[in-house]
Amino acid sequence: xxxxRSYLLPSKRLQKDSRRxxxxxxxxxxxxxxxxxxxxxxxxxxxxxxxxxxxxxxxxHPIDTIKTQVQASTLSFSEIxxxxxxxxxxxxxxxxxxxxLGQFSSHxxxxxxxxxxKCVLIKFAPTLPEIQVQSMSxxxxxxxxxVMRIPCEVLKQRLQVGLYDNxxxxxxxxxxxxxxxxxxxxxxxxxxxxxxxxxAGSSIYDESKKAxxxxxxxxxQPWETVVVGALSGGxxxxxxxxxxxxxxxMMTASEGRSAAFSVVLFSILRHEGPLGLFKGAIPRFFxxxxxxxxxxxGYELIRKAMD
Numbered sequence: 001x002x003x004x005r006s007y008l009l010p011s012k013r014l015q016k017d018s019r020r021x022x023x024x025x026x027x028x029x030x031x032x033x034x035x036x037x038x039x040x041x042x043x044x045x046x047x048x049x050x051x052x053x054x055x056x057x058x059x060x061h062p063i064d065t066i067k068t069q070v071q072a073s074t075l076s077f078s079e080i081x082x083x084x085x086x087x088x089x090x091x092x093x094x095x096x097x098x099x100x101l102g103q104f105s106s107h108x109x110x111x112x113x114x115x116x117x118k119c120v121l122i123k124f125a126p127t128l129p130e131i132q133v134q135s136m137s138x139x140x141x142x143x144x145x146x147v148m149r150i151p152c153e154v155l156k157q158r159l160q161v162g163l164y165d166n167x168x169x170x171x172x173x174x175x176x177x178x179x180x181x182x183x184x185x186x187x188x189x190x191x192x193x194x195x196x197x198x199x200a201g202s203s204i205y206d207e208s209k210k211a212x213x214x215x216x217x218x219x220x221q222p223w224e225t226v227v228v229g230a231l232s233g234g235x236x237x238x239x240x241x242x243x244x245x246x247x248x249x250m251m252t253a254s255e256g257r258s259a260a261f262s263v264v265l266f267s268i269l270r271h272e273g274p275l276g277l278f279k280g281a282i283p284r285f286f287x288x289x290x291x292x293x294x295x296x297x298g299y300e301l302i303r304k305a306m307d
Contacts, residue, residue, distance in 0.1 A: 045115045048302040050108025056294035057103040060287055062092035064099070067283035068160040071248040074272065077282055095159035097167055102152025110145030114138060138198050146194045151183035153190065157251045177255050185259055186250040193243035197236050205232040226293045234289035241284055242277035 057064075065087075070080050084092070117137040121128060155170045164170040174182040208228050213220055220228065246264050253259040268276040 042112050042116045042119075044303060044306045046108040046112030048306060049111030050104040051302055052294070053107035054100045054104035056291050058096060058100050059294065060291045061096045061099055062089075063283055063287040065092050065094065065160045067280040067287055068157050068248055068252075070283060071245045071280040072157070072161045072252045077280070094162075095156035098152040098155040098159070098170075102149040102156065105152075106145040106149035109148055110141040112141075113144055114141035117141065139195060142195050142198045143191065146191055147187065150187050150190055154183055154185055154251050157248060161252045163252065163254065185253075186247040188261065189243050189247035189250060193240045193247060196243075197240050204236055205229060208232045230289040230293040233291075234285040237284050237288035238278075238281045241279075241281045244284065245277050245279050248280075 066077075066080055066084070069075075069083075070077050073080070114137045117140050118133055121133045121136060125133075154174065155167060158164055158170050158174065159167070164173050178185065205228070208231070209220065209225065212224065212228055216224075245268065246261065249264045249268070250259045250261070253264075258264075272279070
């Protein structure tokens with residue numbers, strides 16, 4: 001699930017530290033206020049998360065470009081697909097530089113913060129239910145990681161729809177149009193998309209994994225876990241598509257057009273109907289599902305190599 005396992009489950013080293021701390025807490029009846037966050041483990045998790053996400057984002061960028069063009073225009077998915085030969089490889093990879101940089105920084109920060117916050121929560125509140133630890137750490141890490149990525153997301157989408165020809169033009173043009181505020185256009189909608197995706201999506205992943213184990217009557221093989229994660233991520237991606245559509249329209253609004261949430265929402269409903277909020281759901285599914293599978297496998301391999 002967009003490497004949810006990587007974000008929501010602590011590393012083996014962190015799990016050992018947690019068990020040791022819980023044992024000490026049971027013996028003394030309290031947890032020491034001196035919290036020592038395993039900096040080495042947190043750094044490795046952050047680096048592994050950043051590398052795996054940036055690599056998978058580079059590979060899957062053409063599908064993301066198609067999704068963005070579908071959502072930003074009134075054309076259908078099939079009509080955009082017919083235009084792919086005209087775009088060529090260069091057109092499909094427009095915006096890839098800010099996309100890769102944004103994924104590396106944001107997911108690196110997310111994995112690092114998630115592991116560090118779990119360590120703190122486990123030490124200060126050892127009796128806190130696991131689901132609450134997961135939700136709190138996932139919320140904090142997703143919020144901070146997403147906010148860091150938004151300027152890169154704005155530049156990426158404006159390049160993908162052809163508003164600018166290169167990153168330099170996109171930076172200068174965005175600054176001239178709206179100043180610093182322009183680089184954070186669509187922040188609210190991005191958070192509305194990302195937080196449910198990671199926080200609520202973790203429950204879908206966990207329940208899907210349990211259901212698969214019960215159906216097969218055994219523990220899942222690594223590749224089976226990846227498949228469950230990919231399908232769960234794809235389903236969650238489709239369910240959060242309306243937020244993604246509104247975010248895309250807000251970020252790619254040309255100069256002179258209002259990018260306010262209410263204006264964009266009513267414009268979609270008036271001209272395209274409720275189904276307009278699900279534009280790009282198909283390419284979004286086929287973008288997120290393999291992306292999640294690659295991120296999951298990549299994170300695990302890189303993390304094991306570092307250990």
